[in-house]
Amino acid sequence: MSVLKSIGRKYATLNARPWSKSPTGIVLLNMGGPSTIPEVHDFLRRLFSDKDLIPLPFQSLLAPLIARRRTPQIEQQYTDIGGGSPILKYTKYQGTKMAELLDELSPDTAPHKAYVGFRYAQPLVEEVMKEMKEDGVKRAVAFTQYPQYSCSTTGSSLNEVYRRGVKGEAGDVKWSVIDRWGTHEGFIEALAQNIEAALAKFPPTTPRSQITLLFSAHSLPMSVVNRGDPYILEVSSTVAAVMARLGHKNPYRLVWQSQVGPSAWMGMQTSDAIKGLARLGKKDVVVVPVAFTSDHIETLYELDLEYGKEAHELGMTMIRSESLNESPVFIRALADLASKHLKAVTASEKEGEAEYTSVQLGLRCPGCTNETCGKQKEWFAKGGQPEAS
Template sequence: MTALAPNVVPFASPAAADGPEFVETPVAYDALVLASFGGPEGQDDVIPFLRNVTRGRGIPDERLEEVAHHYRHFGGVSPINAQNRALKAALETELAGRGIDLPVYWGNRNWAPYLDDAFTAAADDGHSTLLVLATSAYSSYSSDRQYREDIALAITDASLEDRVSADKVRLFFDHPGFVQPFQEGLDAAVTEFLEQGVAASNIHVLFSTHSIPTADAVRSGPRDVDWGEGGAYVAQHRAVAAHIIEQLATNVTGGSTVPWQLVFQSRSGPPTQPWLEPDINDVIAELPAVGAKAVVIVPLGFVSDHMEVMWDLDTEAMDAASEAGLLAVRTQTPGVHPAFVTGLVDLVIERIEGTPASERPHLTDLGPWYDVSRAGDCENVRLGFKPAAAGLVP
């Protein structure tokens, strides 16, 4: 690929090509591409899928099999593809209901249907101005920049450089449609525990998200902002969690704030590599010592019931809570909740209409997030900068 000058956005529509923070010019997108992680759909798919996930790291199959048992426990089938089919259908219904003629294509990073196939199908159907919606809400390498790298790779692998442009919907961590399902789930769980006679001060809320290497965390978000320890990734989660807790006090507990903290799960790196902590299971084990009687686990980092939710939370974390003698519930993910689907289409319409940033809904002081990622955002220190769409280079 030809080297690009600074402050150029590869593969972008003309409205986004110069790299504004917010694209406030209408763009006539003619297709929407739903981009996701992907997952195996049978026992024979599990190891090849995990090879795709860990490509370039030289991890032998023997070690991959240690992770594979999570999938094998569920028949080798990840829930994520079925969830994406359901989300695609829900988006199509919502778009049609609003009179928006925008076909939806779906492609994955690590398993069929792959993202380059989705781009090829869109181009072959005559679509050239594409908007990508990634099923990830927060800033980090794996949840943001890697998707932008995937877009660039899909376009170049399919030789579509002269046939399509591709922009990406902004990160939606604090969009009301994403947050509402978590709020409803927490409000309902705490209400139930209160009705069972558990005092608010004895109900602990754990907002759980995927742990990532600390080196990636500190590089998440624009480089010219001091995000504090954990970078924008942690700052975004904390801001959303604080908002949800504030609303809980208004909605349920009569102004009382329940104890809460942000915790991490699903770390997969070597012991020598620092990852974000504390681990959710370690925290659960310590809760009885601080007077907890019940724990509410809010899967704040996940858009649907991924394998990390079904295994790491519904199995391991719930087992940890049982061992600690705690009442426990895991609240819902957004999935295809009507508010979430409506919110995603609202985000698409933002880009179609070029909605001014001042009119874009957000629930924290960190939003609304950028349409075009800033230079160097979400660098992976181990891999360096690869070509990426929907952001200023590098």
């Protein structure tokens, strides 16, 4: 952390206003979470209203009803983890430190300013657009904080940036996209180090090869999976890379959490896997949040409190590997991703064949019927300029 602090002091003036030139905006996109209890209802209403995330029949009618019905329960869950989600705190920290490193790694595009753009909680993308316009941003990177791509997560956030950006809400900004990075070596290293730290918490008498690693990721409705969404494959690729880094010394499984509603979702569910392992006599487990970049309700409540209680009652020793939160290894990975992206975009522009998005982003799911998704991909591929008025 001392290295990050020294870099922060060295480059503090580069990230403070006023700048000598407009900053390059690095927009960190995520679903977000309510920072306070009073924000819970609006968060749920926005979440259940998003057809990209949770497709529902009669969505405009059902979403407000579901949000209202679930608010008391979810408010209690946020109360139980301290009164709100810490995702904004950690995303701001990660973004600030990333921007400081990025000024050093990519001086040609400095200064850089990190913006947090949440889909369902404050600060919303629409607010970020206004701030960018006030700052005079002319170049921005839509940088998903979902390591593995899904149309329901990264796709939904990019759709929102497109809807706002095409109307010029951020001003005359040229956009590019970092849309997935689930096998980046820095991300894999950060996950692996946290797993190794969790394994070290077991007594020396516990054979390390007998400790099961349960990689837990947010599940998806099978309706999304079956239209060709790449998320399942990409999470699996992350797990494979982590296990290779760890030397395949532990048995492991990839499981799925956070199912909502009665429709079919990807399984098996994390809770069912814990019960199954207990039944099989596998009582020593490390749970790894593999698709999250910081703590929030899915880790602090669902994994720690809900599943932790289940494991304890089953006589298991279950330790969760820490989330990435303030990991300097992870923050450097973010800076490396952004630096290489900016350099690649600049080089492609100089060659007269500008590439603002990855090849993979340009491919719609074979079963996609969302016209906004298609328009969004075309818009970003051209640099995301506002429509002429």
